[in-house]
Amino acid sequence: MLAAIWAEDKHGLIGIKGKLPWHLPNDLKFFKKMTIHNTVVMGRKTFEGMGKKALPDRQTIVLTNDLDYEAENVLIVHTVEEVLQYAEETEGITFIIGGREIFKAFLPYLDILYKTVIHESFEGDVYFPKIDWSKWAIVSISEGIVDEKNKYVHQFETYQKKQ
Numbered sequence: 522m523l524a525a526i527w528a529e530d531k532h533g534l535i536g537i538k539g540k541l542p543w544h545l546p547n548d549l550k551f552f553k554k555m556t557i558h559n560t561v562v563m564g565r566k567t568f569e570g571m572g573k574k575a576l577p578d579r580q581t582i583v584l585t586n587d588l589d590y591e592a593e594n595v596l597i598v599h600t601v602e603e604v605l606q607y608a609e610e611t612e613g614i615t616f617i618i619g620g621r622e623i624f625k626a627f628l629p630y631l632d633i634l635y636k637t638v639i640h641e642s643f644e645g646d647v648y649f650p651k652i653d654w655s656k657w658a659i660v661s662i663s664e665g666i667v668d669e670k671n672k673y674v675h676q677f678e679t680y681q682k683k684q
């Protein structure tokens with residue numbers, strides 16, 4: 522099972538220089554809860570934006586063209602096909618977690634989408650790729666809780682690929 526998980530602002534912005542444009546701990550808690558004991562797949566730039574560290578309690582896969590790339594506790598792959606093969610052979614959910622080029626490459630193969638929408642506008646340089654929403658059905662929307670540590674109105678949306 523292949524899923525994508527991401528957070529975007531009201532304009533579809535997802536990143537700034539390999540990092541997240543906002544501070545929203547609730548979203549990271551959601552991301553942590555969804556991916557635990559599963560697999561996360563990211564591009565090399567996102568991996569480096571996250572401090573070049575594997576996340577605990579989940580398999581981390583990094584996709585790069587660099588055949589000499591190395592990192593501890595991480596499975597390095599060089600093609601989309603390697604990830605598709607891995608997802609087929611592996612129980613649980615393989616989560617595509619970014620960035621833009623990686624989301625774009627896997628869009629045709631995804632079964633489920635977990636999108637966090639942050640109803641604000643931020644500064645940044647990377648947007649989620651164009652997606653044909655007519656192919657997707659919304660299955661749930663859950664409102665995030667706004668408090669002192671989570672200042673932005675946000676919601677967690679889940680979509681399933683239509684037949």
Ligand code: RAR
Pocket residue numbers: 526527528539540541548549550552553567570571576577578617618619637
């Ligand atoms: N795909 C996503 C992501 C991805 C994402 C991107 C980042 O920067 C580009 C991140 O760095 C800020 C992160 C950070 C994740 C993170 N954790 N994630 C799992 C911590 C803290 C959790 C509260 C952690 C995890 C597991 C074990 C221990 C600690 O810091 C992530 C983000 N959000 C969404 N919706 N989709």
